[in-house]
Amino acid sequence: MKVAIIGTGYVGLTTGVCLAYIGHLVTCVDIDPAKLELLQRRKSPIHEPGLEELLGTVWNRIGFTSDTSASVADADVIMIAVGTPSKPTGQADNRYVEEAAREVAQGLQPGRNYVLVIKSTVPIGTNRRVVHVVDQVLASRGLKGEIMVRVASNPEFLSEGTALRNMFYPDRIVVGAEDPGSVEILRRLYRPILEQTFDPPPFLPRPEGYDLPPLITTDPVSAEMIKYAANAFLAMKISFINEIAGLCEKVGADVTEVARGIGLDPRIGPRFLEAGLGWGGSCFPKDTAALIAMGRELSYPLRLVEAAREVNTLQRERAVEKLQETLKGVRGRVIGVLGLAFKPGTDDVRESPSLDIIRLLLEREAHVRAHDPVAMANARKALRNAEVEFIEDPYELANGADALVLATAWPEYRQLDLRKLAKTMRTPVLLDGRNLLDPAEAREAGFIYLGVGRQ
Ligand SMILES: NC(=O)c1ccc[n+]([C@@H]2O[C@H](COP(=O)([O-])OP(=O)(O)OC[C@H]3O[C@@H](n4cnc5c(N)ncnc54)[C@H](O)[C@@H]3O)[C@@H](O)[C@H]2O)c1
Incomplete structure (x- = not known):
């Protein structure tokens, strides 16, 4: 599948490299030129064990760019993995998520179907909000009804320091979506992980006794809540x-x-x-x-x-x-x-x-x-x-x-x-x-x- 990931930080980059490793064609987008410059030289901008090594091995299936429109046009799945920092009130700032959603909507092409996945940790109700933001942009482009965009929530549970292990051998994958179609597309995207059919990277063997991870499918609000509840509990x-x-x-x-x-x-x-x-x-x-x-x-x-x-x-x-x-x-x-x-x-x-x-x-x-x-x-x-x-x-x-x-x-x-x-x-x-x-x-x-x- 063709995947575009908006935001190439700890989550976006790790996700991109893993999806490329299991066979997808990935484009990672970021607005930070320093990050892109490093990535184009196959250097990881973050310290995450094994990440740079794996980046080298998937080089023919991953690209890095600052051009959101070009990267999303022919993608099947688009993931938003930008930051959601705290506002002074403690609320998560959704500004970057909305900005990314707007940029994505500008690049979508008529006659195509897309699944737009929210991977960032976002306040409850953001899925609905992103649907609205995308609709507005499509309406302003005179393309409402001509492009199908299904928005799904797919919170990320990786831990820094063990991010690759968490991606390849997750405890569970959570998908929150209103329609079964987007769930099926995400099931296809993650199939090699769900069924563990990929050859493990040499430095990251499959843990002994590892059970196949369940795909938890739920509504978007519950998916958003699962992420917050997990972190609050820990x-x-x-x-x-x-x-x-x-x-x-x-x-x-x-x-x-x-x-x-x-x-x-x-x-x-x-x-x-x-x-x-x-x-x-x-x-x-x-x-x-x-x-x-x-x-x-x-x-x-x-x-x-x-x-x-x-x-x-x-x-x-x-x-x-x-x-x-x-x-x-x-x-x-x-x-x-x-x-x-x-x-x-x-x-x-x-x-x-x-x-x-x-x-x-x-x-x-x-x-x-x-x-x-x-x-x-x-x-x-x-x-x-x-x-x-x-x-x-x-x-x-x-x-x-x-x-x-x-x-x-x-x-x-x-x-x-x-x-x-x-x-x-x-x-x-x-x-x-x-x-x-x-x-x-x-x-x-x-x-x-x-x-x-x-x-
Ligand atoms: N870091 C973690 O361990 C972790 C784990 C699970 C979930 N999350 C969540 O995932 C999200 C991302 O976290 P992170 O740690 O990867 O953040 P990060 O700050 O490392 O990366 C975010 C990236 O998004 C880029 N960006 C911002 N706006 C953009 C735009 N419009 N277009 C393209 N790129 C843009 C930034 O330049 C940055 O490189 C957050 O919501 C976070 O809460 C993080």
Whole structure:
């Protein structure tokens, strides 16, 4: 099938590369010339394991352009995967989605049938809104009734860092549509994934025991809601264990043991029960805010989701308080922050807990040094006016520091020589904000070790 994807970010690019891999002809559209320039040289603008390699292997079936009209004209399926950032009110800003829908409608050709898929995470009711926007443009072109456009919602559940795995081996594919025709076209589009008939990329074998993913077909409003409910639930789960972690500290329990003990109950499950500095990234913060804003619009407060956000903010503040207490104030202290990405496996620093902690430390007039294996460039941009020293080598970062904060659970931080780190510090305080290290080993190496929810 011919597929055009509008928006070539984390979602659009991963989707495009995977669809090309399973045999479709894909055109990815973006308005960012820097991104397009990199892609045309077969370079991925984002750090996502395996993505650049796979891009090279599908090169004859994928193209990149800024021309929406040309790319959609002869497409069978058009996907909108542009950003939906938060407005100051918390509502998701649908401006880019609507803009993309208008541009798409300008390029559609008479006598053809299209399925227009909304992949972005959008406020409930956006599907209806996009139908209206497209109709308006077609009417203004005098083509109403001459082009069939069916709009479907197909929310995306990939996680950055494991995006390719999530695309090739999803838990489920959700399609919300009013008419069975568009569902059938999307079933055809995803058939190699639904039936697992593709040859796995060599570096991404099919997981053992992987079951065929169900295609969940529903109405557009429910599909839109599924995405928000999934993210809100995951955010609440993390906030729950973080809240329990705080109490563990008060009573002397170990939250990692508690999480293991409750996670083995299949009704609870072990994932997303890691206490730490809280969640961040481009999805949970904005999607929980959007859900709350939708509730507010309808006079239906979402108290659990609100509480999850509050706990998440507190988690950053508590970490900084711990440093304040241990160092007897952070003003003028040198604090080295290990990890800037919002989680390991990505260079995405949007709403990263690490950046929040850096800002809190700067407000308290600490001197901040920072390191990340892949996210330094993005963090530099995000913190452009802040006085942060970016250091390539973690040992240099520790030299003369008063404390280290391990803020992102990069596996490479597990390999650090703790003795070597502690030896050159002014005061060897280590706040392990991800409970990544063994407290006994860290203490043995000379650190004053502070974990989250454990002694
Ligand atoms: N990042 C994730 O992990 C993830 C997971 C699931 C769902 N989502 C959702 O998917 C959507 C996209 O997220 P993302 O992280 O890929 O965003 P992103 O910011 O990485 O990418 C969006 C891209 O769209 C481009 N764009 C904006 N307007 C455009 C237009 N009119 N025409 C062409 N390109 C345009 C931007 O230049 C940008 O490259 C969001 O709604 C997000 O909530 C994201």
